[in-house]
Amino acid sequence: MKSVLRRGAVAFAVLAIGYYVWHGLTYVSSDPYTPDEIGWVGPQMSLPIIAIVLVSIIFPLTGDGIMQAFTGHNSSEFRGAPVGLGTVKSFAQTGLTINDQPQVRIEFSVEGADGKTFDAHAKLIVPLTELALLHPGVVLPVRYLPDKPGKVEVDLSDDNTAAQEAMNEAMIRKGFTTRAKLDIAARGITARAVVRSLDVPGEIHDGHTRVDLGLVVTRPDGSTFAATVDKFLSPGNIGQVQVGRIIQVHYLPDNEREIVIALPVNA
Numbered sequence: 001m002k003s004v005l006r007r008g009a010v011a012f013a014v015l016a017i018g019y020y021v022w023h024g025l026t027y028v029s030s031d032p033y034t035p036d037e038i039g040w041v042g043p044q045m046s047l048p049i050i051a052i053v054l055v056s057i058i059f060p061l062t063g064d065g066i067m068q069a070f071t072g073h074n075s076s077e078f079r080g081a082p083v084g085l086g087t088v089k090s091f092a093q094t095g096l097t098i099n100d101q102p103q104v105r106i107e108f109s110v111e112g113a114d115g116k117t118f119d120a121h122a123k124l125i126v127p128l129t130e131l132a133l134l135h136p137g138v139v140l141p142v143r144y145l146p147d148k149p150g151k152v153e154v155d156l157s158d159d160n161t162a163a164q165e166a167m168n169e170a171m172i173r174k175g176f177t178t179r180a181k182l183d184i185a186a187r188g189i190t191a192r193a194v195v196r197s198l199d200v201p202g203e204i205h206d207g208h209t210r211v212d213l214g215l216v217v218t219r220p221d222g223s224t225f226a227a228t229v230d231k232f233l234s235p236g237n238i239g240q241v242q243v244g245r246i247i248q249v250h251y252l253p254d255n256e257r258e259i260v261i262a263l264p265v266n267a
Contacts, residue, residue: 013051020048033076078143078153083162084112085170086142086152091134094123101127104134110152112143113166115173118150120144137236141166146179174206176232183261189251193227193259195245208232212242215259217249227251227259237263 024040029149053249073079086108096103103125110120122142141155141163154165171177197214204210213229233241240263241247248262 003010008053009051013048013055016047020044049168054255074143074153074156078145079157081143081145082113083105083141083155083159083166084110084144084152085166086110086122086140086154088134088136088138088140089119096127101125102131104131106134106154108140108142108152110144110149111170112144112146112149114168115170118149120150122152122154127198139167147206174208176205176208177215181258181260184252184258185262188252188260189220191217191219191251192246193249193261195241195243195247196226198241198243205232208234209238211238211241213261214245215249215261217251217256217259220243225256227256229259233263240264258267 023044023160074081086106087110089107089109091104091106094103094105103123106121106122106124108122109117111117120142142152143155143157144152145150153220166179168182172179172182194214195213199212201210201212210230212233213231216224217227217229220223241261250262251258
């Protein structure tokens with residue numbers, strides 16, 4: 001869509017200006033008292049003016065992040081692209097606003113579906129009410145082109161399954177979870193648990209700290225049972241598992257010893 005609009009605007013501009021120049025150069029007045037130069041003046045002047053205005057509107061509106069703001073979807077180039085995990089490194093406003101909502105350029109460290117990481121950037125219109133939620137360390141699903149890794153688009157497809165799969169595969173590669181635990185999270189009973197104890201052995205892996213949790217899990221029938229869980233957590237998630245906090249967990253009814261806790265990616 002972006003390329004079609006821009007090519008159409010440029011083609012119209014070339015034809016409009018070309019016709020104007022041709023008309024001015026070839027015009028011969030039939031009135032001996034009217035100079036031939038009058039061929040440059042007249043209704044034909046509107047064509048290059050319209051062309052210039054059209055180009056000046058189309059190109060900014062089809063810039064990175066602008067079309068997505070209007071359509072609510074990724075551009076056609078990225079719509080079917082693989083989903084990766086983009087960790088925000090930094091961001092800055094570009095100076096462009098749409099309906100008083102600023103456009104920001106976000107610098108990402110992206111982990112692709114194959115586990116490889118690369119630096120990339122994206123431009124996005126961000127509502128003022130959500131701007132404060134954007135900060136270094138936030139993880140967002142992004143779509144990327146493997147042959148053009150320097151530029152990405154924040155995933156706007158609302159395909160939570162694809163984003164979750166990308167997160168799951170990344171966690172498995174880093175050793176933070178296993179497929180068995182993911183199966184428990186997918187098929188197990190969802191329950192609430194109270195953190196009864198918290199121990200930090202001091203082990204660190206890929207910027208994540210290991211914590212050993214003592215939990216009291218409440219079954220759907222209201223009865224409870226005790227369980228222990230060890231997990232590597234990001235610094236932002238440590239505050240979510242302090243003693244006394246209520247967290248969401250999953251377990252299989254025939255194996256209450258294996259508990260999987262569910263915490264938000266961006267705490």
